Amino acid sequence: MTERADEPVQVRVESAHPYTVTIGRGLLPEIIKACGASHRVAIIYQPPLAETAEGLREALEESGYEAHRLEIPDAENGKDLTVAGYCWDVLGQIGLGRRDTVIGLGGGAATDLAGFVAATWMRGVNVVQVPTTLLGMVDAAVGGKTGINTDAGKNLVGVFHEPTAVLVDTATLATVPPNEIVSGMAEVIKCGFIADPEILDIIERDPKAALDPEGETMVELIRRSVQVKADVVGKDLKESDLREILNYGHTLGHAIERRESYRWRHGAAVAVGMCFVAELSRLAGRLDDATADRHAAVLKLVGLPTGYDEGAFSRLLELMQGDKKNHSGMLRFVVIDGLAKPSRLEGPDPTLMAAAYSAISEGHTTSGGGIFL
Ligand SMILES: NC(=O)c1ccc[n+]([C@@H]2O[C@H](COP(=O)([O-])OP(=O)(O)OC[C@H]3O[C@@H](n4cnc5c(N)ncnc54)[C@H](O)[C@@H]3O)[C@@H](O)[C@H]2O)c1
Ligand SMILES: O=C(O)C(=O)C[C@@H](O)[C@H](O)[C@H](O)COP(=O)(O)O
Ligand SMILES: [Zn+2]
Numbered sequence: 001m002t003e004r005a006d007e008p009v010q011v012r013v014e015s016a017h018p019y020t021v022t023i024g025r026g027l028l029p030e031i032i033k034a035c036g037a038s039h040r041v042a043i044i045y046q047p048p049l050a051e052t053a054e055g056l057r058e059a060l061e062e063s064g065y066e067a068h069r070l071e072i073p074d075a076e077n078g079k080d081l082t083v084a085g086y087c088w089d090v091l092g093q094i095g096l097g098r099r100d101t102v103i104g105l106g107g108g109a110a111t112d113l114a115g116f117v118a119a120t121w122m123r124g125v126n127v128v129q130v131p132t133t134l135l136g137m138v139d140a141a142v143g144g145k146t147g148i149n150t151d152a153g154k155n156l157v158g159v160f161h162e163p164t165a166v167l168v169d170t171a172t173l174a175t176v177p178p179n180e181i182v183s184g185m186a187e188v189i190k191c192g193f194i195a196d197p198e199i200l201d202i203i204e205r206d207p208k209a210a211l212d213p214e215g216e217t218m219v220e221l222i223r224r225s226v227q228v229k230a231d232v233v234g235k236d237l238k239e240s241d242l243r244e245i246l247n248y249g250h251t252l253g254h255a256i257e258r259r260e261s262y263r264w265r266h267g268a269a270v271a272v273g274m275c276f277v278a279e280l281s282r283l284a285g286r287l288d289d290a291t292a293d294r295h296a297a298v299l300k301l302v303g304l305p306t307g308y309d310e311g312a313f314s315r316l317l318e319l320m321q322g323d324k325k326n327h328s329g330m331l332r333f334v335v336i337d338g339l340a341k342p343s344r345l346e347g348p349d350p351t352l353m354a355a356a357y358s359a360i361s362e363g364h365t366t367s368g369g370g371i372f373l
Pocket of ligand 2: 139143145154155156187239243244246247250324
């Protein structure tokens with residue numbers, strides 16, 4: 001965590017338990033403040049964040065907290081029941097109590113796991129989220145969806161548990177590998193299509209600036225995406241309806257992630273998923289050609305994939321049957337009927353889905369063990 005530069009920007013999530021997402025550089029004082037009246041703090045973090053976690057632990061100790069570090073396995077390996085079990089054991093050993101705090105430090109996998117551990121420990125303790133990837137900042141750390149992966153599928157076990165604060169320190173992006181910035185851009189672009197088309201204009205005007213982790217454009221894209229998410233989760237935390245729109249591109253995306261045993265980056269899979277639903281929407285007569293084509297165009301500008309293995313459709317269809325949005329066995333897709341006009345397509349004709357899949361995947365062979373991004 002570095003010295004503070006400009007004044008941080010704040011986005012308020014007006015849910016039943018409102019909280020603030022603070023976006024800035026050098027947010028250590030805010031992280032400490034967010035631990036409030038806790039006595040003990042457990043920092044759950046991924047291996048590349050070890051030094052940052054230790055700096056945070058020492059700063060917390062200097063401020064009078066008893067602070068502990070819990071390192072978890074990297075990426076999707078951390079979103080596992082055995083890892084949650086390890087964390088519960090450690091929380092028991094250190095005596096983390098009801099008024100204490102868990103900090104989730106890292107990418108979306110770390111904030112999902114830390115949120116899940118906090119939600120389940122003593123039936124719910126405070127969690128402060130400190131996302132350190134673009135994807136974590138614009139999406140995973142905001143909104144209170146927590147979870148782990150199981151043999152049954154991705155994120156099928158989890159709890160809605162809102163953070164008490166989210167601290168987005170953009171200085172942490174300096175060490176994030178470029179492919180992870182690209183992956184995060186998929187969720188940013190998602191926000192552009194479902195709610196804030198200005199995001200798409202900004203990326204199209206200058207894709208290089210959009211990908212620069214040190215630049216002002218990045219801060220603007222993070223702020224806009226967080227605002228989109230805050231507006232949605234503030235109205236529908238538990239995804240009774242509106243929140244589904246944040247799942248744009250995820251029905252096929254999650255199926256691809258699962259088929260790839262989670263070796264594909266989440267954003268890469270979601271990018272292909274968005275191209276698929278855009279095509280499906282076009283074929284269903286719901287989306288105009290220009291907006292449908294804009295999907296692949298803008299995703300390619302930042303280096304995201306737009307198609308997947310031609311021969312994988314039947315397996316992906318099988319995997320999509322387990323999607324949480326389905327009703328009574330009927331597939332349900334979030335689609336858009338135009339820019340910022342999210343809607344649903346329920347039980348589409350399988351031949352239409354196959355045609356949409358062929359259209360985006362013609363000529364693609366990458367699959368089964370490939371690492372995209
Ligand atoms: N809860 C939600 O609402 C929500 C939303 C979107 C995505 N997600 C979940 O988030 C996960 C994906 O998140 P992600 O893309 O951040 O992946 P990730 O957490 O696996 O992080 C990607 C990689 O970046 C590394 N890393 C993190 N911060 C770093 C830093 N500052 N410097 C160097 N390396 C760093 C990580 O250790 C990891 O290797 C998926 O599991 C997805 O399901 C959840
Ligand atoms: O916050 C949400 O709601 C989302 O759907 C955001 C997604 O980007 C995210 O990947 C989320 O984890 C997906 O949730 P799931 O309920 O489909 O597992
Ligand atoms: Zn996502």
